[in-house]
Amino acid sequence: KAGVTQTPRYLIKTRGQQVTLSCSPISGHRSVSWYQQTPGQGLQFLFEYFSETQRNKGNFPGRFSGRQFSNSRSEMNVSTLELGDSALYLCASSWPTEPGQGTDTQYFGPGTRLTVL
């Protein structure tokens, strides 16, 4: 099976711009989670989508948003970029599990390296 793919792999933007990142999960996986990775804060959970609905959300401002399509592909958007948004954005997919029925093993993509100038 092909792994999780993310596009683009690298992106350079300037402050105030907005950006959209894309993630294609492993075939058959319906849950997609997004994480931000920085040297200072490490890996932090952004949000998770399951069946086109946001199921969980981390502690990030409203400038960070996402969506999921019927084919489970997901996008995340960051509006009004700030210098501190420079990070590696990781997408992870997992086999669907209904809430309260156990936990999922998440498989990560290679990430999108976003640099904000």
Place this chain on the structure above:
Amino acid sequence: GESVGLHLPTLSVQEGDNSIINCAYSNSASDYFIWYKQESGKGPQFIIDIRSNMDKRQGQRVTVLLNKTVKHLSLQIAATQPGDSAVYFCAENTGGGADGLTFGKGTHLIIQP
């Protein structure tokens, strides 16, 4: 604050020796733990997981130990190889579906020839 942490930011071992990477967690409600390996320029790669109803699980050259009494998790890598050089993260999930994993800061494993 950080609910999952690692004791050492860097661990240096000789090639062929066994490596032990430690992790402490603080959320007693966590019921699922995962170890990930991240090589430079790549996303985290799943190594092994363990659920809270177990205290040991073995994979190929790796063993994860869970001590719920002291909320401690460890990853043991047997016969460490150069390809094991990476940053290793432990992660926890408190259950109820994919609520988002909480990661530790990571331990950088360096293999000395």
